[in-house]
Amino acid sequence: MGLILLYLAVAGLPLLLSWASNTPPRSFSNEIASGLGLVAFAMILVQFVLSERFRTVSSGLGLDRTIRFHQLMARTALAFALLHPFAYHWLPGPDRPWDPTRQLTLTSDFPSLITGILAFVLLPAFLLAAINHDALGYKYERWRLLHGLGALLIVALLLHHALSAGRYSADPRMVWMWSIMAALAVFSLIAVYGLKPAYQRSHPWRVSAIARLAPHQWGLTITPDGHAGLAYKAGQFVWLNIGHSPFSLYENPFSISSGPSSGADMSFIIKELGDCTSHFDQVKVGDRSYIDGPHGTLTVDGRPEPGIALIAGGVGIAPLLGILRDLVQTGDPRQAVLIYANRTRDQIVFEDEIADLSGVEGTQVFHILQEPPEGWTGLTGVVDSALLDRVFSDDRLSSWVFVLCGPPRMMTSVEEVLMACAVSADRILSERFQYD
Ligand SMILES: Cc1cc2nc3c(=O)[nH]c(=O)nc-3n(C[C@H](O)[C@H](O)[C@H](O)COP(=O)(O)OP(=O)(O)OC[C@H]3O[C@@H](n4cnc5c(N)ncnc54)[C@H](O)[C@@H]3O)c2cc1C
Structure with a gap:
């Protein structure tokens, strides 16, 4: 909630400063037009912080929510930016000497407008490219680089346009505000692509074990190299880079399974x-790796509920x-149930260890397979309301915390079933491995 209020305050700051600038009032439509442009630019600048995985932001909202918010705000800012020039009551012509506060006229100075026009054209193209980046066939890393550089270009254009064509942005306080906000946006890029990697380089890790666990699934362990390691909570994730420079863009998010x-x-x-995960057969013990983290809110540390339901699909x-490992290792008194869904039996990883964990008092495990082999005695089908009814009594449904991770369709349907069973949203924790 605090972060949302902070967001609204920052996005609304240019409106407040414009209002305080004491310039003579104009027609309503021109005020709306300026307001749309000012808010759109402020929102675009905040996008940098939202997309750069700062722990304060992503630990409050959760990374997938932060990214969704980033995507939603990008669309909203685009709508504002596109409406901005059309809302003006346009009186073309050169700046009049008798109207220095631009109360009645708008600037038609070409160099001031051209940067706005360029940004106006680039913004929708940029957003469409971001929405369709998978379909465009770019490697994720290349897309990320282009996305960052494109965003910087748009901000430079908008900054020039706001400072040279804007009525309110000409106010010295506004010039300061835009300069500080643009500097923070650029700093957020420097922090993620310069400062964090520099820290990572001084805190390297080494691959200490790598093994194929099941078809298309690998188990990887890394060991801190010359430092104490990472303080994290069970269920969190890190950005992992194996074998590349920490300054490269080759890093992917992976949940910590220990x-x-x-x-x-x-x-x-x-x-x-x-392209990254399909080359794990080339990863060797001793390979240098780097991590950025921990991130994520999928953790039950400090939760007051008496029981924990863990519902996993596949690599989720x-x-x-x-x-689960941490609950057992720390002798946590809370009860735990793991439902582990897969399509086929050979996709189950750590089957023996999970069987051992299910032997621990207070812990139960249910495997469920969509295509069970002959002789399978576990559950069959998918995680649906019948299964949840069978595993969780009303008492558990009304008091436990439910933690979900799996394919998007499974998560959506389990979330719906849980909500239908009156499990409140604050007792459902989930992590999506895909943003879109
Ligand atoms: C919070 C989180 C936790 C995850 N935990 C696991 C896990 O424990 N085990 C697991 O197998 N997978 C996990 N994933 C998914 C994993 O990150 C992707 O499968 C992996 O990045 C694919 O990379 P690739 O280069 O092999 O495939 P690509 O074909 O390059 O990418 C496929 C898709 O993966 C996503 N992706 C790729 N690179 C990145 C990146 N650097 N940052 C964000 N998204 C990216 C994009 O949506 C991309 O379109 C997790 C994802 C997230 C967001």
Whole structure:
């Protein structure tokens, strides 16, 4: 809530300063037009902070919510920016000497307007490219670089346009405000692409184990190299870079599948998907790696509920296994149930260890398969209301916390079932491995 209020305050700051600038009032439509432009620019500048995975932001909202908010605000800012020139009651002509406060006229000075026109054309193209980046066929890393550079270009154009054509932005206080906000946006890029990597370089890790766990799934363990490791909570994730310079863009988010109580090593379960994860057969023990983290809010530390329901689909087991391992290792008194859904039996990872964990008092495990092999005695089908009814009594549904991680369709349907069973939203924690 605090972050949302801060966001509104920052996005609304140019309106407040414009109002305080004591310039003579204009027609309503021109005030609206200026307001739209000012708010759109402020929102675009805040986008840098929203997209740069600062822990204060992503730990408050959760990374997937932060990214969704970033996407939603990008669309809103675009709508404001596109409406901005059309809302003006346009009186073309040169700046009149008798109207220095531009109460009655708008600037038609070409150099001031051209940067706004360029930004006006680039913004929708930029947003469309971001929405369709998968379909465009760019490697994720290349897309990320282009996205960052494109955003910087648009901000430079908008800054020039606001300072040279804007009525309110000409006010010295506004010039300061835009300069500080633009500097913070640029600093957020420097922090993520310069300062964080520099820190990572002084805190390297080494691959200490790598093994194929199941078809298309790898188990990876890294060990801190010359430092104490990372303070994290079970269920969180890091950006992991294996074998590349910390200053490169080659890093991917992976949930930690070990618990902090197991020591300084960190483990991951990684599913082959694209150009990075499909080359895990080339990762060797001793390879240098770097991490940025911890991030994420998928954690049950400090939760008051008496029981924890962990519902995993496929590789979504990674953070939930981290939580379960940690609960058992620390002798946590809360009860825990793990439901682990897969399509086929050979996709189950750490089957023996999970069987051992289910033997611990207060812990239950249910495997469910969509395509069970002959002789399978576990559950079959998908995680649906019948299964949840069977596993969770009314008492559990009304008092436990539910932690979900799996394919987007499964998460959406389980969330709907849980809500239908009167599980309140604050007792459902989830992490999506894909933003769109
Ligand atoms: C919070 C979180 C936790 C995750 N935990 C796990 C896990 O424990 N195990 C697991 O197997 N997978 C996990 N994933 C998914 C994993 O990050 C992607 O499968 C992996 O990045 C794909 O990379 P690739 O280069 O092989 O595939 P690509 O084909 O390059 O990418 C496929 C898709 O993965 C996403 N992606 C790729 N690179 C990045 C990046 N640097 N940052 C953000 N998204 C990216 C994009 O949506 C992209 O379109 C997690 C994702 C998130 C967001």
